[in-house]
Structures are given as C-alpha cells and as structure tokens.
Amino acid sequence: MEVNTMESKYKTQEEKYEYIAKQHGGYYRHNFTDHAYLYNLYFPPKDVFNHLKDNIHNLVLNYPMAQNALAELIGDVIDQPAERIVVGNGAAEIIKILSGSLAKKLIVPVPSFNEYANAAPEGIAVEFPLEFPSFQLDVDKFTAEAIKVGADMAVVVTPNNPTSLLxxxxxxxxLAEKLSHSKCMLIIDESFLDFADNKEQISLEQDIEKYPNIAILKSMSKAYGICGLRIGYLLTANKEFARKVRDGIHIWNINGFAEEFLRILPQYKQEFEDSCKIVKADRDIFYKQLCDIKGMIVFKPDANYIYCRLPDDAINGPAVTKSLFIKYNIYIKDSVGKTQPDADRYIRIASRTQEENTKLITALKDVMYLKE
Incomplete structure (x- = not known):
C-alpha cells in the first residue's frame, strides 16, 4: 500500500517548503529527502516489522503493560534494575516532567536541544552560553553559574544537539561532584551516544550507582530508528528522584507496539551494534566530503549529524535551507532559533546513506552562492 501523500496542501515547491518548515514530523508523507531529523536508517531489521505485523491483533486489542513491567523490559536492554528506570512516551514526556514540574531553577548550556528550556515555565530555565566559537563546555564556569542562579537541575546533552560534540x-x-554540594541534579542526555566511538567507556549508565545526583535521559527514537513508537527512559540510582519523575507519568503511557518492540529488542543486540557501525562509517565519509568544501567550517561529529558554519561569502543558513529544498527537494536544519552568536551562519545536516549524502554535497555546493 502506498504512503498517503499530502500534495494537496501546496501547489508549488515554495509553498511546500513553507508548509514543511512549520511541521514537527510526518515528513515521510511529503516525498522529500530528510536530512533534518536524526535517526538510524539501518535499524530495526525486517524481522522486527514482521513480528509486529504478525502480532497486530493482540497489540491493538489489548491494554499494554504499565510502568513497572515496562521498566523491567528496558532493564533487560541496558542491564539495570527496574527500580532505577522510568519509561516515557519518548524522551519528550520525561523532559516535560523534569523542566515543567520538578525543576525550580534549571540551567542548560546553549545552543542545545530547545525542548529543555521550552518545556519550563517562564523564569525557570537559565541558558548558559557554550564557549564560542568552539562550542565546548567549560565545566568550572558552568558549575559557578549553576550555583550563582541557585539551580536545582542542570542539563548536559552529549553528544550535543545541534553541535554533535561530546x-x-x-x-x-x-561536574556531578561539584554540583552535589549544592544539591543540584545533573541530567545527562545520552540520546545520540550510540553513534560515538567507544560508547561503553563514555556512557555513565554503568557507573550510575556511584553518583546519586546524576540521572541519564535517553530517547530511543534516534539510535533505534523508531521515532513513531515513542520510547524514552530515565535512569538514576536516586530512588527519590526516580519516584518523583514516575509520579508524573500516567498508567498507560506506552502503546502495545512500543512494548512489544522492547520485549524482543534483546534478541537483536548484534544487529543493532552492526547498524550503528554503518551509520558511523557513512557519517565519517560525509564529514570528509563536507570538509572539502572551500571555506566551510565543519565540526568533527560524535553523533549521526554534522554541524557546519557556512563560508563567509556564501548565503546564510535559512537561504541555503530554503534553496536546497526548492531546487533539490532536500531538507536540512538551519540554526536560527538557537541561542548562539551568528546563528544564521550555521546549519545542521543529518547523515543518511552514502548515496544520499553525496547528492546533498553536490546540491549544497550548487546553492551556497545563489542569490534570491
């Protein structure tokens, strides 16, 4: 069965761009190459889809499991006890609880994933500028600012989005040790860590019991290629903090398809690891291709997307983004809306297949100096 398209929403490619630019998903219905959203194109394998199709009647007709049982399923995947885990309808549900309900004063380095600040009530979120132009986090300055503003929650996304830096x-x-003296919880978002090299040595998941003021948040959508299933989790050894987050989640927050995916996921551990290797190999080639563009500043990525500063004599990020879409039907993200200097000079490009990445390079070179 063909995917239902929505061509009736627009008459020209420019109208299509204006429509897409206001959306937050559903891109597959609009027939363009998506270098904006960030997910693993090589997972899940076909066997997973076949399993879900074979069980569709039970998955649709029956109530899914509730929080405790779901936490056990995640625990089987990450080798952690269920009492340390809170399962969300995507990481976004948990972010809404953290920023919107629990934090009295939250601090987050910027540029970063906007939802942490957006989900907070007015006056709750404090944005801490990353070192410019390197976008590196200065732990000492960040700690000092967190203490100064009285933050009870600090967020660090690693690898960061949009910079792709670890x-x-x-x-x-x-940072966790410094913040512990001021009773500040450190939320570490590891959503893209599966695409980093030596992730086992980099992740704090297996060290979580040593640091009661750390909670790890992870969206499974990106690494596991399941954006439509909406699964995320929080992991912490702080039982009181876990309880507070869990109290904000309703009883049936995860649907049956997501539950069944978690149930069978441990069977596909090797396939998942192999898929991440392919993603990284494609990304590394893509990085070299972008570095070859004269005047482009390209940040070496630790995730499956790449952050670039356009050449000074090229058109700006919004113009490049629009021109790529109108002329080549390719969509990327500019950085307008991010809190940083020269935001309109930066673009974030998701790595896809080698063939698609190469097509984007050709298209990007063509549109970078177009004048509207």
Whole structure:
C-alpha cells in the first residue's frame, strides 16, 4: 500500500517548503529527502516489522503493560534494575516532567536541544552560553553559574544537539561532584551516544550507582530508528528522584507496539551494534566530503549529524535551507532559533546513506552562492 501523500496542501515547491518548515514530523508523507531529523536508517531489521505485523491483533486489542513491567523490559536492554528506570512516551514526556514540574531553577548550556528550556515555565530555565566559537563546555564556569542562579537541575546533552560534540566523561563526573554540594541534579542526555566511538567507556549508565545526583535521559527514537513508537527512559540510582519523575507519568503511557518492540529488542543486540557501525562509517565519509568544501567550517561529529558554519561569502543558513529544498527537494536544519552568536551562519545536516549524502554535497555546493 502506498504512503498517503499530502500534495494537496501546496501547489508549488515554495509553498511546500513553507508548509514543511512549520511541521514537527510526518515528513515521510511529503516525498522529500530528510536530512533534518536524526535517526538510524539501518535499524530495526525486517524481522522486527514482521513480528509486529504478525502480532497486530493482540497489540491493538489489548491494554499494554504499565510502568513497572515496562521498566523491567528496558532493564533487560541496558542491564539495570527496574527500580532505577522510568519509561516515557519518548524522551519528550520525561523532559516535560523534569523542566515543567520538578525543576525550580534549571540551567542548560546553549545552543542545545530547545525542548529543555521550552518545556519550563517562564523564569525557570537559565541558558548558559557554550564557549564560542568552539562550542565546548567549560565545566568550572558552568558549575559557578549553576550555583550563582541557585539551580536545582542542570542539563548536559552529549553528544550535543545541534553541535554533535561530546562532553568528556571525566568532565561530566567532575561536574556531578561539584554540583552535589549544592544539591543540584545533573541530567545527562545520552540520546545520540550510540553513534560515538567507544560508547561503553563514555556512557555513565554503568557507573550510575556511584553518583546519586546524576540521572541519564535517553530517547530511543534516534539510535533505534523508531521515532513513531515513542520510547524514552530515565535512569538514576536516586530512588527519590526516580519516584518523583514516575509520579508524573500516567498508567498507560506506552502503546502495545512500543512494548512489544522492547520485549524482543534483546534478541537483536548484534544487529543493532552492526547498524550503528554503518551509520558511523557513512557519517565519517560525509564529514570528509563536507570538509572539502572551500571555506566551510565543519565540526568533527560524535553523533549521526554534522554541524557546519557556512563560508563567509556564501548565503546564510535559512537561504541555503530554503534553496536546497526548492531546487533539490532536500531538507536540512538551519540554526536560527538557537541561542548562539551568528546563528544564521550555521546549519545542521543529518547523515543518511552514502548515496544520499553525496547528492546533498553536490546540491549544497550548487546553492551556497545563489542569490534570491
């Protein structure tokens, strides 16, 4: 069966761009190449889809499991006890609880994933500028600012979105230890860590019991290629903090398809690891291709997307984004709306297949100096 398209929503490619630019998903219905959203194109394997199809009647007709049983399923995947885990309808549900309900004063380095600040009531979120132009996190300055503003929750996304840069594990540990004296919880978002090299040595998941003021948040959509299933989780050894987050989640927050995916996921551990290797290999080639563009500043990525500063004599990010879409039907993200200097000079490009990445390089070179 063909995917239902929505061509009636627009008459020209420019109208299509204006429509898409206001959306937050559903891109597959609009027939363009999506270099904006960030997910694993090589997982899940066909066997997973076949399993879900074979069980569709039970999955649709019956109530799914509730929180405790779902936490056990996640625990089987990450080798952690269920009492440390809270399962969300995507990481977004948990972010809404953290920023919107629990934090009295939250601090987050920027540019970063906007939802942490957006989900907070007015006056709750404090944005801490990353070192410019390197976009590196200065742990000492961040700690000092967190203490100064009286933050009870600090957020670090690693690898960061949009910069695709990793925060070293030793820096995160030092940050957690510094913040513990002021009773500040450190939320570490590891949603893209599966695409980093040596992720086992970088992740704090297996060290979580040592740091009661750390909670790890992870969206499974990106690494596992399941954006439509909506699964995320929070992991912490702080039982009181876990309880507070869990109290904000309703009884049936995960649907049956997501539950069944979690149930069978441990069977596909090797396939998942192999898929991440392919993603990283494609990304590394893509990175080299972008570096070859004269005047482009390209940040070496630790995730499956790449952050770039356009050449000074090229058109700006919004113009490049629009021109790519109108002329080549390719969609990327500019950084307008991010809190950073020169936001309109930066673009974030998701790595796809080698063939698609190469087509984007050709298209990007063509539109970078177009004048509207």
């Amino acid at each position: 925060v070293p594990k030793k820096d995160l540990i030092r």
